[in-house]
Amino acid sequence: HAGARAIREGGQYTATYRLVRPGGEIRIVHETARIFLHEKTGVPLRMVGTTHDITEKRKAEETLRESESRFRELAENISEVFWIRDTREGVLLYVSPSYEKIWGKSCETLYRSQQSWMDSIHPEDFGRVRAAAIWVAGGHYDEIYRIIRPDGATRWIHDRAYPVHDEHGEIHQLVGTAEDITERKNLEQQILRAQRMDSIGTLAAGIAHDLNNVLAPILMSIEMLRPRLADIRSREIIELIGSSARRGTDMVSRVLSFARGLEGTRAPVAIDRLFDDVARIVAETFPRHIRLVTELGPCLHAPEGDMTQLHQVILNLCVNARDAMPGGGIIRLRAQNVTLDGNASPENPPGSTGPHVHIRVEDTGCGMPADLMEKIFEPFFTTKEAGKGTGLGLSSVAAIVKGHGGFVTV
Structure with missing residues (x-):
């Protein structure tokens, strides 16, 4: 049709078509021609x-298109x-869509300004990555760093680059991959914590044995002093010391049992007695401007448990409440029977079912930011100053309660 139109109208035409050679082979040809007409x-x-x-x-073009499509x-x-x-x-020639998922920014923003990549890097890693970027043109680049997404989340990135040489052997392009290794980093941290906890367990077993030797003469001295004390106040104080020392020996025994892989003795726990013991320690050891109030529901169940461990749970929570109220305030201990229906909810995350005792510890302190709430049960996490907290209190609370078939919510 192109040729016929050119013959009718004159001028130039181009056409691409296939032809069949005598042997049946098909070839593709591109034809360009000009038609000359008689002037008259x-x-x-x-x-x-x-x-x-x-x-x-x-x-070759088809192969290239297929290659680009596969790429x-x-x-x-x-x-x-x-x-x-x-x-x-x-200039940046290409970035894959995964950038939007990991960085939380559109690819278009990166094409417009490559600086947006650097702007996302965590301030503590920025200088190191910027220094490493100087060598990118030479093809030497392999860095692990953190980025901060627009939503405030922090991600760990493993970024690598490889040189592409032209026909003269000179580097004209860099191709690279950036991998989100946040989950791997979190797993490494968990392994390190587990190793640290294992070491602490070994160390604690040795300390517990020595501590037993320290507590023994205290208990013996209490028995010797008790008959010599005439006034009621002195006897109350000596009883408190004795009770605390005996509880200390129970806790030491628990540490040694844990180190040996043994389970503690469990029996029905009277919640009112548990609260009374904690209230007595709070009254004698906490600042006077902090007041403890207990509220017990009717006919409380007596769950099977380790009295020493549950005492540790309540006391740990009260100590945290005390630390949250440096100017004074009120700590409330509440207990009531509840029957859980098995439906998971914020008040019942694991979807437990059946009769439970709900123990609630409240204070009138300053509270806690939402971003810290997710971390408070992690071992060694603490918001206290160095030397004022180990970060093991709440993690121990969660572990003990879980070991008793319960759960903790904040």
């Missing part, structure tokens, strides 16, 4: 043109960020 009659006089065999070129399919479906940078022009 307009009759076609001659045609001058060229025909080029472009079969191999078409095959995009791979780059756009992997979890890592794949990127290509022109080192001569200093």
Whole structure:
């Protein structure tokens, strides 16, 4: 049709078409021709043109399109960020869609300004990464760093780059991958904590044995002093000391049992007695401007448990409440029977069922930011100053309560 139209109207035409050779082979050709017409009659006089065999070129183009299609399919479906940078022009040629998922920013913002990549890097890692980036043009780049997403979340990134050389052996591009390794980092931290806890357990067993030797003469002295005390107040104080010392020996016994892999003795626990013991210690040891109030529901169940461990749980929570009220305030201990229906909720995360005793510890302190709430049960996490907290109090509370078949909510 292109040729017929050119013959009718004159002028130039181009066409690409397939032809079949005598042997049946199909070739693709590109033809360009010009038609010359008679000046007076307009009759076609001659045609001058060229025909080029472009079969191999078409095959190469098709192969390239397939290669690009496979590349995009791979780059756009992997979890890592794949990127290509022109080192001569200093421009970003390509970044895969995973960038939006990991960085929380659109790819378009990165194409507009490569500085947005650097702007996301955590301030503590920024200087190191910027220094390493100087060597990127030489193809030497392998860094692990943190980024801060627009939503405030922190992610760990493993970023690597590899040089691409041209026909003269010079680097003209860098291709790289940026992998989100946050989960791996979290797992490494958990392993380190487990190793640290294992070491602490071994150390605690030795300390517990020595502490037993320290408590023994205290208990013996109390028995010797008791008959010599005439006034009631002195006897109350000596009884408190004796009670605390005996509780200390029970706790030491628990540490030794834990180190040996033994379970503690469990029996029905009277919640009112538990509260009375804690209230007595609070009254004698806490500042006078902190007041403890207890509220007990009717006919409380007596759950099976380790009295010493549960005493430790309540006392730990009261100590935390005390520390949250440096100016004084009220701590409330409440207990009541509840029957859980098995439906998971904020008040019943694991979806427990059946009769339970609900113990609530409240204070009138300053409270806690929401971003810290998720971390408070992690071992060694503390908001207190160095030397004023180990970060093991609440993690111990959660472990003991879970070991008794319960759960803790904040």
